[in-house]
Amino acid sequence: MNARQRNNVNVIGAGSKTIVFAHGFGCDQNMWRFVWPAFADGYRIVLFDHVGCGNSDLQAYDDGKYATLDGYAEDVVEICRALGVSGGVFVGHSVSAMIGVLAARRAADLFDDIVMVCPSPRYIDDAGYTGGFAEAQIHELLDFLDANHMGWSQTLAPVIMGRPDRPELAEELTNSFCSTDPEIAKKFARVTFLSDNRADLSAVTARCLVLQCSEDVIAPQCVGEYVHRQLPNSEFVLLQATGHCPNLSAPEETVAAMKAFLGGGNS
């Protein structure tokens, strides 16, 4: 299976410059549905699902490879190589902002610009660093996922078993967005929330944009500011939007900030 099939890659448009959108923990490429159309005129758009999410090939999930974010970064590089991406734009939401950083370290020629939407290089507080979570809270998260409550799997499982008692529900769930394999989601959560990529930030040569939301419980403002400080070449924009997903809750504001950063030349 090649990288395009493995990661359910979708390519739209034929602009000379490529813009690669990477979804974060939770959800899939649907995350960008309100954002990418704004760039379709001037760019070649690349959308994909991380392995274990959306319509990716679940069989390709490998415990060893995906035990660190590097495994996901390797996939990004493979996808870009397969599509001949060079000097493009990488847009990463949440944990994928760091996956983009790792991909750029592996292949600096791929991206001239990196847009980080609600990034966090480390979620757990550390000496002299505020990540937003105490270690115990992250372990509470992982324990809860291990307990496997049915509320998750029924809502998020990509393949919904028929429920004869409530056929309308099965229909709705089959059409649900953000599908994810519950078992893989647990492992992805572990990798994401235990990651620490602070040391990788200073090596990024690409021009970066840090998009920070207000009241983001997952990536608080101080974390976005930290990322901005550590990156050699970055801009920081604090959005009006609250929460962790401005690409969904405030797509216009998000698009505007991105276009301002990328400049009018391509749009």
Next chain:
Amino acid sequence: MSERFAKDLDEIDDLEDLFEHAPCGYVSAGVDGRIIKVNATFAGWLRLDKADLIGRRFQDLLNIVGKIYYETHFAPLLRMQGFFHEVALDLVGADGTKLPVLVNAVERRDEAGNMRFTRITIFNASDRRQYERDLLEARRAAETANANLLELNRTLEDRVAEAVEARVRSEEALHQAQKMEAIGQLTGGIAHDFNNMLAIILSALNLLERRLAKGEDVAPLLAAARESAHRAASLVQRLLAFSRRQPLAPEPLCPNDMVRDMSELLRHTLGEAVSLEAVLAGGLWHVHADRNLLENAIVNLAVNARDAMPAGGRLTIETANCHLDDAYAAEHAIKAGQYVMVAVTDTGTGMTEETMQKAFDPFFTTKEVGKGTGLGLSQVFGFVKQSNGHIKIYSELGHGTTIKLYLPRFYGTASAPAPKASSDVTLPSGREVILLVDDDERMLSLTASMLRDLGYGVVETARGAEALDKLQAHPEIELLFTDVVMPQMNGPELAKEALRRRPGLRVLFTSGYTRNAAVHNGILNPAMNLLQKPATVEQLARKVRAALDDELDPHRHR
């Protein structure tokens, strides 16, 4: 106030009451996600005033896990599909207590598609979460059990086979050890008697020599010597049979026959101070048991009885048919019904209550160190239980002991016992020519004259190589009758070469070894014919005739 207006007010009150106190929480959030309305039920769950909740976001009320999942999964889902259903989340109340809930959310939009607010409905799921935990726990347990079961099934057959084999091996070893112990007990008495028999034979031979010299009648002396020699031979045969190692095999048995067959052996064992009496019931039923083990049991009981009578006494072996009724059977955890009893009674020291209690325990013994292993009675007990029987001790201190074995009656037909050889019967004979080979010259000439008496023609030789020459020279030879163990060329080697030269030749071996010993040592194929030495004329006659008549399928050693 008009009546209509009052009625409307009532209805509004009623709906307001339903909203506030419904058994589920209601929350409305504005376009910016902030709470604009909440019902009393929900505020009560969180131990907060309704006013405190206005302006907050629903996800702020969740525990850390809920916050993360709400932001990363459920908020996107709501935004994209307009609703989510039955999401399991934990609310955290003002006092820090957690409340498991199921949450539904749906976006309400106006006709133009603009979002007006989000309606969130919350159900208390404390019980359901507990059921889920129990269910998941039960499923995990079932999966583990299933995996264990599969593993068990996979290895069960092997493990059972292994365990059974180990058990059989150790039982066989124990039985053999026990038999050897009994042999040890027996040989003392037997050696003495055997010596006496030899003495009779020797003195008879001395007398014979003298009387022959004088030309007197020697017939009574010959008879005495022959009888004594026969008794000695039979005694040795019994000992050999008894010590034989062979697999356990229950068969229909008549205890009377067994006691009768063993009585001579027992008389020697018990010594002169103990008199043996057998009281055998007429019409005794058969039992289904291993012959060796039953013999062993009787010897054990007899030896114990003897040891209980150091100053001598009377030992009685008694058999009887009996019926164990329901009450007795229930009390002793056995099946009611018909049993054959074998009782061994002595007039010895008897047992104390304490000794009786422990009598069947392995390694319990009242004998001096070195005199007994303490395994005898425990093994008898094991044998009886294996045979679905019952064992009972009656004892009076100073008067004696009776041990009764009860073995279930066998209802099938016992195979007819081998016809007893009788000297009145005409011996099988013939006129065929036999090639006789034995390196013991005296045995050679003795056997040759016995065969000639029976009418056979005999060509004899003491060496294998010579035998082959004679076979060549005498085409009329129909049977090769050879000793097994001989120097240079042994019996089976000779037979093989002879058969190569004369296919169809009948072969009969003879040996001082028991069949099992010969087979064990690899000398003899189990299928081969063997006449055990020493043999009576009668045994010789039957075996030779049978070999010639091919009844015994004489040489299937290839």
